[in-house]
Amino acid sequence: MGECLERPRAACSLGGALVTLANLPDVVPIIHTSGGCGGNLSAAIAFGAGYLGDGYCNGRASPTTAVSETEVVFGGTDRLTEQIRATLELMDGKLYVVATGCMTEMIGDDVGGVVGEFRDGGAPILAVSTPSFKGDSYHGYDIVLDGIFNKYLPRAERKNPKLVNLFGLVPGYDPFFRGDLAEVKRLLAGLGLTANTFFTPDQTFANITSAPGAALNIVLSRVWGVETARNFEEKHGTPFWVTDLPIGPEATDAFLKEAAERFGLDAGESIESGNREFYGYFARGADLFCDGDLKRYAVTVTNSTYALPLSRYLSAELGWVVTDSFVTDKLTDAQQEALADGAFPIQFLTGTQEIARALKNNHPDGRGQRYFDDISPLYIAGSTLEKRTAAARGANYLGVSFPLYDRIVTDRGYAGYRGGLHLFEDLIGQIMSVKS
Amino acid sequence: MAKKIKQIAIYGKGGIGKSTTTSNLTAALSRQGYKVMQFGCDPKADSTNTLRDGSYIPTVLDTLREKGSVNAHDVIFEGFNGIYCVEAGGPAPGVGCAGRGIITAVELFKQQKVFDELDIDFVIYDVLGDVVCGGFAMPIREGIAKHVFTVSSGDFMSIYASNNLFKGIKKYSNSGGALLGGIIANSINQGYSREIVDDFAERTKTRIIQYVPRSITVTQSELKGKTTIEAAPDSEQAKVYTQLAERIAAHEESEVPNPLELDELRAWAATWSDRLLQLETGVVVGGAQAGI
Numbered sequence A: 001m002g003e004c005l006e007r008p009r010a011a012c013s014l015g016g017a018l019v020t021l022a023n024l025p026d027v028v029p030i031i032h033t034s035g036g037c038g039g040n041l042s043a044a045i046a047f048g049a050g051y052l053g054d055g056y057c058n059g060r061a062s063p064t065t066a067v068s069e070t071e072v073v074f075g076g077t078d079r080l081t082e083q084i085r086a087t088l089e090l091m092d093g094k095l096y097v098v099a100t101g102c103m104t105e106m107i108g109d110d111v112g113g114v115v116g117e118f119r120d121g122g123a124p125i126l127a128v129s130t131p132s133f134k135g136d137s138y139h140g141y142d143i144v145l146d147g148i149f150n151k152y153l154p155r156a157e158r159k160n161p162k163l164v165n166l167f168g169l170v171p172g173y174d175p176f177f178r179g180d181l182a183e184v185k186r187l188l189a190g191l192g193l194t195a196n197t198f199f200t201p202d203q204t205f206a207n208i209t210s211a212p213g214a215a216l217n218i219v220l221s222r223v224w225g226v227e228t229a230r231n232f233e234e235k236h237g238t239p240f241w242v243t244d245l246p247i248g249p250e251a252t253d254a255f256l257k258e259a260a261e262r263f264g265l266d267a268g269e270s271i272e273s274g275n276r277e278f279y280g281y282f283a284r285g286a287d288l289f290c291d292g293d294l295k296r297y298a299v300t301v302t303n304s305t306y307a308l309p310l311s312r313y314l315s316a317e318l319g320w321v322v323t324d325s326f327v328t329d330k331l332t333d334a335q336q337e338a339l340a341d342g343a344f345p346i347q348f349l350t351g352t353q354e355i356a357r358a359l360k361n362n363h364p365d366g367r368g369q370r371y372f373d374d375i376s377p378l379y380i381a382g383s384t385l386e387k388r389t390a391a392a393r394g395a396n397y398l399g400v401s402f403p404l405y406d407r408i409v410t411d412r413g414y415a416g417y418r419g420g421l422h423l424f425e426d427l428i429g430q431i432m433s434v435k436s
Numbered sequence B: 001m002a003k004k005i006k007q008i009a010i011y012g013k014g015g016i017g018k019s020t021t022t023s024n025l026t027a028a029l030s031r032q033g034y035k036v037m038q039f040g041c042d043p044k045a046d047s048t049n050t051l052r053d054g055s056y057i058p059t060v061l062d063t064l065r066e067k068g069s070v071n072a073h074d075v076i077f078e079g080f081n082g083i084y085c086v087e088a089g090g091p092a093p094g095v096g097c098a099g100r101g102i103i104t105a106v107e108l109f110k111q112q113k114v115f116d117e118l119d120i121d122f123v124i125y126d127v128l129g130d131v132v133c134g135g136f137a138m139p140i141r142e143g144i145a146k147h148v149f150t151v152s153s154g155d156f157m158s159i160y161a162s163n164n165l166f167k168g169i170k171k172y173s174n175s176g177g178a179l180l181g182g183i184i185a186n187s188i189n190q191g192y193s194r195e196i197v198d199d200f201a202e203r204t205k206t207r208i209i210q211y212v213p214r215s216i217t218v219t220q221s222e223l224k225g226k227t228t229i230e231a232a233p234d235s236e237q238a239k240v241y242t243q244l245a246e247r248i249a250a251h252e253e254s255e256v257p258n259p260l261e262l263d264e265l266r267a268w269a270a271t272w273s274d275r276l277l278q279l280e281t282g283v284v285v286g287g288a289q290a291g292i
């Protein structure tokens, strides 16, 4: 029997590829698969990731070959040629990326051959292979980045010793990717470093082309972006540093210290000003926090990138007791091991029902006995799918992971000093929202 | 009252004689007064050649490629003695999906209910070699054909292909798929090759519906672009095909075959290889005694 797919927390690799492409400046996707894939996958993100929406010639406005029976039987390369030609003519872009789906991969279309011809003709175009059977959306992110940075872009003539690239946050599947990237960029700027985020609105295509010249790649996830960075090092000779996304002052201090060390810089001033800012605000909120007795047991339900940073923040900055950290993206054994951290009981579960059940098994409810409820009052920080689970347990809830459709996210982020404050606001704001 | 159409699929290893046997079978059935359609399920699209004086006909998929849609009647061509000839066709080699092509072509005929309209008695599908993917299992699946026959010689590779086919039939047998009618033993001249197919049939609990000898009449007829039934109706070989047609017309009950597992099949082949070796040695001894 196959596994039952219930309220999924990722789409296929094409889905991840499309949201990645949609958030890169001046990059236009060309979808080569059956009709419907592009629209459905884009809708999942446009509505399911804090209302991220679509961009120019992206999302539901993406060019697609929409192949059907005729192309499946006779091959879809003629249709692809036609679609590429039309897209190059009609849509403005600095780079065009053909992303394949299951259908055209199954029939074995020679996509590389078609794209190669356009490339020989001088078109800025490449192809990535993103059928669902190559993995889910998180893989799609890596496949696209690997294609652009490691297969398409040439090596830089010289390195920029103060330039870094940021990888690891998957657009949409990390709903706060823009706010988080912007804050990390700001922090690094404080050290005198320039960061390419690629995915924030301030970025242009020049950030993409400058990437091979970076002195360091920082991967803000122990799992995603690592493969890209590894191949990047092989092709461009840029070393990489895999670290957790820093959330809150304690983690950010450590992040800045290590970043500075790697460049022979001093983080002292940055850390000091960051802490002054953080605690300048936080101290005022602490009155409510302490007097209101806002201590909580906490459960996190996030992807592998957010699990540890969020759990650590809740525990280290707020003093909450994190009882369960559920990691919802599908990982290999080696990837799971990369997350091993004695401090937090990580459980790898994807299904919403499974997570609710695990929670019930781990912490049976009190059956009316006053002192029996072992984790109350409880706070669940997860996806919108956890909202009902939280309601059923009378727990507080904040939406922090995909799918996220009970709040809109623009430049909100939880990384760094400023993000740490935002997270405090949002977590406590939810508790206080019962007031009228 | 609508009569019952008998749909039959012929499978077997590449080059084993499927198209030759199928064409002679349809020709013989037609001679016996039945209305027959031969449906070539092979991208080569050469199944019905000898029914049409060696000429090729436009395929279902060619027409689909050109026109975007197909009226089944436009791809049915008349052959010897009024036999309806259809070729599914396929994509250019190395492109697209031939398996899906077969599915498309067969479904198209099913949807348009052509068989009833034409008042057909028999539809015979001539399907390419091994059942490499789901597309080539199409005539077996969902009961499109009721009976499957496999053409096999005494060669191991041909028996291997038949055994694979049995696996495919068994797989779909619970969901209304076709069942196995039996083996058409082709090119059986040597004594031992007949023994080998007989033994294989016994092991897999199936039967030989006809032994077809290898015959030069077949070759001669083929060179004229004709079936043996048409070109040499009074030959011994034509009698064999006519008898095959009679048996298939009378055939009612097909069964779930009992394919051998791969290691069983190999072990079985090894015992035969030993026996053949002994046979050969025997011949050499005989030769020596004869003073060669």
Ligand SMILES: Nc1ncnc2c1ncn2[C@@H]1O[C@H](COP(=O)(O)OP(=O)(O)OP(=O)(O)O)[C@@H](O)[C@H]1O
Pocket (backbone or CB within 6 Å): B012, B013, B014, B015, B016, B017, B018, B019, B020, B021, B042, B128, B129, B186, B187, B212, B213, B214, B215, B216, B218, B219, B222
């Ligand atoms: N009984 C026979 N006697 C003589 N020749 C035969 C006999 N059966 C088949 N042949 C010859 O073997 C050759 C291959 O036969 P045929 O084309 O029917 O095989 P096939 O199984 O349909 O091949 P393919 O898998 O390529 O479609 C032909 O030249 C045919 O004339």
Ligand SMILES: [Mg+2]
Pocket (backbone or CB within 6 Å): B018, B019, B020, B042, B046, B047, B126
């Ligand atoms: Mg043939």
